[in-house]
Amino acid sequence: MLSIAVFGSGAGSNFRAILTAIQQGDIPAARISLVLSNNSGAGILGIARANALPAIHLSRKQFPDERSFADTILSTLGDHGVNFIALAGYMKQVPPVVVGAYRGRIVNIHPALLPRFGGAGMYGMRVHEAVLAAGDTTSGATVHYVDEEYDHGPVVLQQTVPVLPGDTPELLAARVLAAEHELYPAAIRRIALNERTPGHHRN
Numbered sequence: 001m002l003s004i005a006v007f008g009s010g011a012g013s014n015f016r017a018i019l020t021a022i023q024q025g026d027i028p029a030a031r032i033s034l035v036l037s038n039n040s041g042a043g044i045l046g047i048a049r050a051n052a053l054p055a056i057h058l059s060r061k062q063f064p065d066e067r068s069f070a071d072t073i074l075s076t077l078g079d080h081g082v083n084f085i086a087l088a089g090y091m092k093q094v095p096p097v098v099v100g101a102y103r104g105r106i107v108n109i110h111p112a113l114l115p116r117f118g119g120a121g122m123y124g125m126r127v128h129e130a131v132l133a134a135g136d137t138t139s140g141a142t143v144h145y146v147d148e149e150y151d152h153g154p155v156v157l158q159q160t161v162p163v164l165p166g167d168t169p170e171l172l173a174a175r176v177l178a179a180e181h182e183l184y185p186a187a188i189r190r191i192a193l194n195e196r197t198p199g200h201h202r203n
């Protein structure tokens, strides 16, 4: 059973897509155990609360140092029995101690076709501005495992969308986001099914 913590900073539309897929039975053997945001006013926390799920605001600014912040994240995840993390519009760096503790158990969605248009500073609308500036005719979204380098770990799934004549960053972002809402549940479904395969063992 995947016991998932979703980390996000914004509207939470990807979280909503994942939650809906779980509620509809499209992702077997998975549940949302916790939603965590660095932003107390984030829509993603409101969606969690409306669904009676634990919604927790934790920000680096609440702590004197990185270590105490990371320790609190880890103890919170432990308290809720979390064994898998999905970053969904989380605009902060996950402390490396947390990445290390959940290695191979933490994924992210990025609004471009990695390895293009990834790395530090490539998030939100900046990604789509860069795609348009490069003149690419295709963009898309990527779900990948997270390691200590930004937007770097192995790819789980990608989905492409066309870049159309006259596109603005906002138009392209909306098209990519719609693709994300299909891609992220599909990627988590793939991981959940893989864990249930006979012969696959995990401590």
Ligand code: GAR
Residues within 6 Å of the ligand: 008, 009, 010, 011, 012, 013, 014, 015, 044, 088, 089, 090, 091, 109, 110, 111, 122, 123, 124, 177, 180
């Ligand atoms: C999504 O487009 C996601 O790919 C992007 O933020 C948006 C969050 O939307 N993430 C990044 O740019 C991370 N580097 P949401 O809050 O509605 O899911």
